[in-house]
Amino acid sequence: MPVITFKYQDLKDLGIDMEKDELIDTLPMMASDIEDFDDEEIKVEFFPNRPDNLSVEGVARSFKGFLNQETGLPKYEVEESGEKVIVDPEVAKIRPYIAFAKIEGVDFSGDKLKYVMDFQENLHWVIGRDRKKVAIGIHNADVVEAPYNYIATAKDENSFVPLEKDAPMTPEEILTEHDKGVAYAHLLEDFDKYPLILDKDNQILSMPPIINGELTKINENVENIIVDVTGMDERAVNQTLNIICSSFAEVGGKIKSMEVVYDDRTITTPDLTPQVQNVHVDLANELIGGTHLTAEEIKQLLSQARFDAEIIDDNELKVYIPSYRIDILHEVDVVENIAIQYRIKKIDAQLPNISTVAYEHEWFTSEATMREVMIGMGFQEVMSLMLTSEESHYEKMKQKEEDHVQVARPITIDRTMIRTSLINSLMEFLEDNKHEDLPQKIFEIGDVLYLDESKENKVTTSKKLAALICHSTANFTEIKSTMTTVLENLGYNMEISDSENPSFIPGRVANVEGKSGNGSIKGFFGEISPEVITNFTLEYPVIGFEIEFLN
Structure with missing residues (x-):
């Protein structure tokens, strides 16, 4: 974190x-x-x-x-700068969204410049997914002039001097020779053109999301800045700009908005309009537990959380949430802030007013049988996180990306989604244990999550069993025999059919279905594709299967 x-x-x-x-x-x-x-x-x-x-x-x-020293919704004035950013429609294919703001009267003396750079990098990590989703540029506003242009350029055109260099480089040279370019080249590797931000005189401010130019480099003497935020998610781009502008405004920075002109619309950024969320007194007391807060008391606590609130009646308040509080997604999030301001230590611990008789769920009984079967066949159990990344789950596995549950605030860039398959987690395990002796036989029993609009919480949980075998002579015959043995011992019959699963070698993969008195299963087994094996830096053949328990 x-x-x-x-x-x-x-x-x-x-x-x-x-x-x-x-x-x-x-x-x-x-x-x-x-x-x-x-x-x-x-x-x-x-x-x-x-x-x-x-x-x-x-x-x-x-x-x-x-500390109740300064309460209520912080109010930041935003003046119109009259300046524009014109977005080239061609850049929409690469990095489509951008937000701009000018901030005057900033102070970078002492340690403040370092703090700002650290702040920028932390936002890159927390919101930006290491610049993939959002990237930030901070520029000296006094050396450039509006209107600005956000364009797509060819690899060998529009050279400029990037940060920490003293000679111009083309975009392609930056991606292959500059340290930052090499580190983040993967963000642009699928495109034949690259994004640039230019001013009125075609001076280049930056090459998002890679690096800024030396021209607009920030130093302790700079007082007026331009902040640009580019990315793949418009909401995240605007939220990031709001956070940065609000932070500078806290120390006297004067915010000036800019118009961002797209091909089909014009928007003004930043937009610091507060969110509105109603909160109920009875729900707050129920969730916090052991409290009997009134609407007036909750209003005061919300004020300490830097919110404004209007009392609608004895049981409901309308809450105004500052634009920088992007974590407030639901009424429950507001209640959390009430609890924090009330002081967690003041809340008395209580035992739940229910009594239950515990018994083992039938799923865990069958899970124990699966473990017994797999361990009896010489497999070692792996227990991995449900969180993974799109790169590992889809790209490395050669799978087409489908709708999935994303993590709104990922802690790390490799844990950005909830898995729908177990195979990539097992491949990651093999990758981390290449130093171990062969053969390696591993399995996992775990949950996956699918989006499901018919459910109240919009998701469905499903149970799966997956296994991988890695050694120099692993082949389709071995994994078919393993699959047959597993299903027979679990009491399922087995019907196989052709499969076109891209993670496996064509012609050496099959779909499987089966039924028993306890329900049915579906899945697949086969030889993992050499490309997938290479993507996980493995050197030996890998075979595997995955089955899903349908009911």
């Missing part, structure tokens, strides 16, 4: 005059964790759902509310 470092004096400069020991005791009550501290500075870990607290300005803003 992201960790930010700041000095005690930084908080004092922002209006939080608190002794070190009291600060260290108070911070964990605000949904954070102290990583380390000394006499001068402190390292604090905030959960990824609060990217607004990844700057010292954001921490101070939250702290002032928590």
Whole structure:
């Protein structure tokens, strides 16, 4: 999770005059964790759902509310700059969305420039999925002039001097020779053109999402900046810009909006209009537990959370949520903030007012039988996370990406979705254990999640069993024999049919169906494709199967 470092004096400069020991005791009550501290500075870990607290300005803003020192919805004025950003329709195929803002009167003296750079990189990680979803550029506004153009350029055109270099480079040279270009080249590898941001005189500000130009490099003397945010998700792009602008506004930055002109529409960014969410008094007391808060008391607690609220009646309030609080998705999220401001330590622990008689669920009984069968056949059990990434789940497995459950605030860039198959997790396990002796025989019994609009929570959970075998002579005959033995021991009959599963070698893969008195199964087995094997940096043949228990 992201960790930010700041000095005690930084908080004092922002209006939080608190002794070190009291600060260290108070911070964990605000949904954070102290990583380390000394006499001068402190390292604090905030959960990824609060990217607004990844700057010292954001921490101070939250702290002032928590201490009842400064309450209510922060109000930031946004003036129109009269400047435009014109989006080339051709860039829509590459990186379609962009948001711009100008901020005047910033202060980069002392450690502030370093803090801003750290803030930018933390946002890249928490919201941007390491720049794939969102990338941020911060530029010296005094050396460029509007209107700006967001274009797609050929690989060998429009050279410019990238950061930390002293000679112009083409986009292709940057991707193959510059350290940042090499690190992030995979984000543009599927395209024959690359995005650029230019000013009125065709001076290049940056090549998103790779690197900025030396022309607009920030230093301690810069007072006026332009912030650009580009990405694949328009909502995330705009949210990121709102967080950055709000952070600068906390220390006196003057926000000026810009018009972003697309081929079919024009929008103004940033838009700091508050969200609105109603919250109910009875639900808040029920979820917190052991409280009897009134509407007036909840209004005060919401004010400390830096929200505004209007009392509709004794049981309902309309809550105004600042634009930088992108973690508020539901009424329950508002209740969480009420609980934090009430102080978690003040809530009395209670036993649930129910009595139950425990018994083992029938699924776990059958799961124990599966384990016994697989272990009896010489397999070793693996238990992996349900979270994976699109790259591992689809790209490396040569599968077409389908609708799936995404993680709104991923903690790491390799845990961005909930799996619909177990095979890629087992392949990752083999990849991490290449040093172990062969043959390797592994299996996993686990849950997968599918989107299902017919369900109240929009998802369906399903149980699967998967296994892989890796050694120099692994082949289709071996995995068919293994599949047959497994199903016979589990009491299912077996019917096979042709399969075109792209993760496997054509002609050496089959679909399987089966029935028993307890229900039915479906799945597949075969020889993993050499390309998939290579994608996971393995060197020996891999065979495997996966079956899903339908009822």
